[in-house]
Amino acid sequence: MGVGIQVEKLNAWFGKTHALQEINMTVAANHCTAVIGPSGCGKSTFVRCLNRMHETIPDARATGRVRIGDMDVYNGTSATHIRRRIGMVFQKPNPFPTMSIYDNVAAGLKLNGFHDRKRLDEIVQRSLTYSALWEEVKDTMHKKSGASLSGGQQQRLCIARALAVEPQVMLMDEPCSALDPISTGKIEELIFQLKEKFTIVIVTHNMQQASRVAEFTGFFLLGKLIEFDKTEKIFTNPSDKRTEDYITGRFG
Amino acid sequence: MRSRFHQELDELRARLLRMGGLAEQAVDRACQAYIARDLKLCHMVLEGETQINIVEREIDEMAFDLLAMQQPMAVDLRFILAVTKINADLERVGDQAVNIAERVMDMVELPKADLPVDIPRMATAVSAMVRRALESFIEGKAELAQAVLEMDNVVDRMKDEAFITLVKTMNEHPDITRQALDALLIARNLERVADHATNIAEDVIFWVRGADVRHNVPQEETPSASQPVTETH
Amino acid sequence: MPDSTTSLVSDFAAAPISFGRKLKNGLATGAAIAAVLLVLLPLGAIFAYLIIKGAGSINWDFLTKTPKPPGEVGGGMANAIAGSAYMLLIASCMGVPVGIGAGIYLAEYGRNRFGNIIRFTADVLNGVPSIVMGIVAWNIVVAGHGFSALAGGVALAIMMIPIITRATEEMLLLVPNTVREAAYGLGVSRWRTTLSITLRTATSGVITGVMLAFARVAGETAPLLFTALGNTYWNWKINKPTAALSLQVFYYATSPYEDWIRQAWAGALILIVLIVFSISAVRIAASRGMLKGAN
Numbered sequence: 153m154g155v156g157i158q159v160e161k162l163n164a165w166f167g168k169t170h171a172l173q174e175i176n177m178t179v180a181a182n183h184c185t186a187v188i189g190p191s192g193c194g195k196s197t198f199v200r201c202l203n204r205m206h207e208t209i210p211d212a213r214a215t216g217r218v219r220i221g222d223m224d225v226y227n228g229t230s231a232t233h234i235r236r237r238i239g240m241v242f243q244k245p246n247p248f249p250t251m252s253i254y255d256n257v258a259a260g261l262k263l264n265g266f267h268d269r270k271r272l273d274e275i276v277q278r279s280l281t282y283s284a285l286w287e288e289v290k291d292t293m294h295k296k297s298g299a300s301l302s303g304g305q306q307q308r309l310c311i312a313r314a315l316a317v318e319p320q321v322m323l324m325d326e327p328c329s330a331l332d333p334i335s336t337g338k339i340e341e342l343i344f345q346l347k348e349k350f351t352i353v354i355v356t357h358n359m360q361q362a363s364r365v366a367e368f369t370g371f372f373l374l375g376k377l378i379e380f381d382k383t384e385k386i387f388t389n390p391s392d393k394r395t396e397d398y399i400t401g402r403f404g
Numbered sequence: 405m406r407s408r409f410h411q412e413l414d415e416l417r418a419r420l421l422r423m424g425g426l427a428e429q430a431v432d433r434a435c436q437a438y439i440a441r442d443l444k445l446c447h448m449v450l451e452g453e454t455q456i457n458i459v460e461r462e463i464d465e466m467a468f469d470l471l472a473m474q475q476p477m478a479v480d481l482r483f484i485l486a487v488t489k490i491n492a493d494l495e496r497v498g499d500q501a502v503n504i505a506e507r508v509m510d511m512v513e514l515p516k517a518d519l520p521v522d523i524p525r526m527a528t529a530v531s532a533m534v535r536r537a538l539e540s541f542i543e544g545k546a547e548l549a550q551a552v553l554e555m556d557n558v559v560d561r562m563k564d565e566a567f568i569t570l571v572k573t574m575n576e577h578p579d580i581t582r583q584a585l586d587a588l589l590i591a592r593n594l595e596r597v598a599d600h601a602t603n604i605a606e607d608v609i610f611w612v613r614g615a616d617v618r619h620n621v622p623q624e625e626t627p628s629a630s631q632p633v634t635e636t637h
Numbered sequence: 638m639p640d641s642t643t644s645l646v647s648d649f650a651a652a653p654i655s656f657g658r659k660l661k662n663g664l665a666t667g668a669a670i671a672a673v674l675l676v677l678l679p680l681g682a683i684f685a686y687l688i689i690k691g692a693g694s695i696n697w698d699f700l701t702k703t704p705k706p707p708g709e710v711g712g713g714m715a716n717a718i719a720g721s722a723y724m725l726l727i728a729s730c731m732g733v734p735v736g737i738g739a740g741i742y743l744a745e746y747g748r749n750r751f752g753n754i755i756r757f758t759a760d761v762l763n764g765v766p767s768i769v770m771g772i773v774a775w776n777i778v779v780a781g782h783g784f785s786a787l788a789g790g791v792a793l794a795i796m797m798i799p800i801i802t803r804a805t806e807e808m809l810l811l812v813p814n815t816v817r818e819a820a821y822g823l824g825v826s827r828w829r830t831t832l833s834i835t836l837r838t839a840t841s842g843v844i845t846g847v848m849l850a851f852a853r854v855a856g857e858t859a860p861l862l863f864t865a866l867g868n869t870y871w872n873w874k875i876n877k878p879t880a881a882l883s884l885q886v887f888y889y890a891t892s893p894y895e896d897w898i899r900q901a902w903a904g905a906l907i908l909i910v911l912i913v914f915s916i917s918a919v920r921i922a923a924s925r926g927m928l929k930g931a932n
C-alpha cells in the first residue's frame with residue numbers, strides 16, 4: 153500500500169545557489185501528484201530531495217523535514233536505506249547495459265543481498281507483468297540484454313526494476329520525455345494502474361500529461377511552490393496569476 | 405508567448421462582437437419597425453438573418469478548431485466555451501428579432517389599434533440589456549454582467565403585466581383581438597431576448613470568474629486568478 | 638556573368654568543381670597516403686629484416702632447449718620464453734590490481750586536488766625511462782635479496798601501473814552517470830555500485846588497458862638488466878635470477894659469437910611475433926563482443 157509524503161520547510165542548495173525555498177507540501181497516499189513548472193524551477197531537484205538523490209551531486213545539500221509514511225528521510229536512516237523504500241524512474245531510460253532483462257529487474261534485490269532464486273523468479277515475473285512487459289520478454293529475458301529493447305520498453309523495464317523492490321512511493325522524473333506518443337500512452341496507462349498500490353510523484357513539463365494522469369498538481373517557479381491543488385482546479389481555474397500565465401503559455 | 409494563439413483568440417473575440425452587433429441591430433430595427441409601422445425595416449431584419457447564420461457558423465468553426473489544435477487551458481478554455489454559448493444565444497436573439505418583424509408585418513396590414521401596453525418601453529429595456537451584456541463581454545467585467553441579471557426581473561414583470569392587460573383588452577374589445585395578439589407575441593419575443601441577454605451575462609461571469617452561476621444554483625466560488633481583463637492577452 | 642534573376646543557391650549547385658580544387662584534393666589525398674606508407678614502411682622493413690635474418694634459425698631445438706655454450710651447435714631460448722612469461726605473470730599480479738584500484742579511485746572519488754596529484758604522478762611515472770625503473774627495483778628488491786624473478790616482476794609492475802590506471806580511469810569516466818544513478822536509486826551503496834555496476838560496464842575498456850600495459854612491458858630489456866639478470870637454465874624460483882627473451886636477445890646480440898648472433902635475430906622475431914599476436918587476440922576478442930561491456 154502506498155503512503156503519504158509530508159514535506160516541511162524543505163530547502164536545497166547547489167553550492168551557493170538556493171535551488172528550493174521553504175517548500176511545504178503534502179502528497180496524498182495512493183494518488184498521483186504531478187509537479188510542473190518551467191525549466192530551472194526546481195521540480196526535479198524537489199523530487200530528488202525526496203529520496204536524497206540530490207546528495208549524490210557534489211556540493212549539494214538540503215535541509216528540512218521529509219516524512220514518507222513513518223520514515224523520516226533526513227533524520228535517522230542512511231540514504232541508501234531510504235532509497236530502497238522509494239523507487240525512482242529517470243528521464244532517460246537507464247537499464248544496466250551489461251545485464252540481461254531478468255538481471256536488470258532483479259538488480260535491486262540481488263545487489264542488496266537477496267538471492268533466493270525461486271522468489272526472485274516470482275518477483276521478476278510479477279514486476280514485469282505490472283509494467284506490461286511480461287508478455288513481450290518472457291521468452292528472452294535471460295538472454296537479451298536490457299539495452300537491446302526499444303526506448304519505450306526500456307523505460308518499462310526501468311519501472312519494473314523499481315517496482316521489484318516493492319517501494320511504497322514511486323518517483324518519476326519526466327519518464328516519458330524521451331519516448332514516442334504510443335509508448336507514452338502505455339506508460340500513462342501504467343501509472344493509472346500503479347496508483348492502486350503506490351503513491352506516485354511525477355515531474356513533467358508536459359501539462360497535458362499532468363492533467364491526464366495526476367489528481368493533484370504542484371506548480372513550481374524559481375524554487376518556490378506557487379500553488380498546489382487538485383489538478384482540475386489548477387487547469388481550469390487556478391488561484392495564482394503566475395500559475396495561470398504558465399499554463400496558458402504566457403511565459404515559460 | 406503563444407502569440408499566434410492569442411492573435412486567434414483576439415480574432416474570435418472580434419467576430420463575436422460583430423455577431424453581437426448584428427443581433428443588436430436586428431432587435432433595434434424590429435422594435436423601430438413596430439413603432440413606425442415600417443415594412444421596409446421589417447424586410448431588412450428578415451434579410452439580415454442570413455448574415456447572422458453565416459457568422460454563427462464561422463464562429464463555431466473557429467472555436468472548434470482552437471479547442472482541437474491549441475489545447476487551451478484555464479481562462480482561455482473558459483473564454484472559448486463562453487464564446488460558443490454566447491454565439492448560440494446571439495443567433496437566437498436574431499431569430500426573435502425576425503419573429504418580431506413578422507408580427508409587425510402582420511400588424512401593419514391591420515388597422516392601427518390603440519393598445520394599453522407600452523411595447524416601446526419594454527423594447528428599450530430589452531435593448532439595454534443586450535447592449536450591457538455585450539459590454540460586459542467587451543470589458544470582461546463580471547459586475548456589468550451581474551447588473552444584466554438583475555434587469556431580467558424587471559422585464560419579466562413587464563411581460564406579465566402586458567399579458568394581463570392584453571388578455572383583458574381581447575376580452576373587452578374582440579374587434580382588435582388580432583392586433584392585441586400580435587402585441588402579446590411581440591412582448592413574449594422581447595422577454596425571450598431578455599432571457600438570452602441574461603444567458604450571455606452568465607456566460608461572461610463563467611469566463612471571468614470561473615464560476616457557474618446558471619440556474620441560480622449557488623456554487624462555492626473558489627478564488628480565481630483571472631482578473632477582469634480588457635483583452636485576452 | 639550570372640543572370641541576375643538566377644538564385645545564388647542554384648549558382649552554387651550548378652557550378653562545376655574547378656580544376657584547381659580537384660588538384661588540391663588530389664594532392665592532399667596523395668600526401669595522406671604517403672604519410673601512411675611512411676609509417677608502415679619501417680614496420681614492414683623491421684618485419685622483413687627479422688624474417689630474413691632470423692626465420693632460418695627457428696627450429697624445434699630453438700623453442701625447447703636451453704642455451705648451449707658458444708661453439709656448440711643447437712641450443713635455444715626455451716627458458717627465456719618461459720621466463721618472460723613467468724615474470725609478466727608476477728608483474729600482472731602486482732600491477733593489475735593496483736592499477737585498476739587506482740583507476741577506480743581516480744574516476745569515482747578523485748575529482749579533487751589529491752586526485753590531480755595522483756594523476757600527475759602517474760603521468761610522470763609513465764615517462765620515467767625504463768632503466769631508471771630497473772635501478773629503483775634493484776634498490777628495493779635486489780639490494781637486499783639478490784637478483785630474482787620477483788625483482789624483474791616488480792620493475793615491470795611499476796611500469797604497468799600508470800598505463801592501467803589511466804586507461805581504467807578513462808573507461809570508468811565513459812560510463813554514463815545515468816547508470817550509476819540507476820543503481821543509487823535502487824539503494825545500492827556507492828562502493829557496491831562502483832564494483833558491480835560501473836566497473837562491469839567498463840570491463841572491455843579496462844581489459845584493453847591491461848593488454849596495452851602488457852604489450853608495453855613485454856619487450857622491455859633495461860629494467861630486467863638489474864633485476865632478473867638472466868639465467869642459462871630453467872628457473873621457476875621467484876627469488877632467483879631468471880632468463881627473459883629480451884635479455885637473451887640483448888646478450889646474444891652483443892656477443893662476438895656468430896651462432897649466438899644468429900639466435901638473437903630469431904629471438905627478436907619470436908618476441909615481436911608474440912607481441913603482435915597478443916594485441917591481435919585482444920582486438921579480435923573485443924570486436925567479437927566477447928568482452929562484455931558498454932557499447
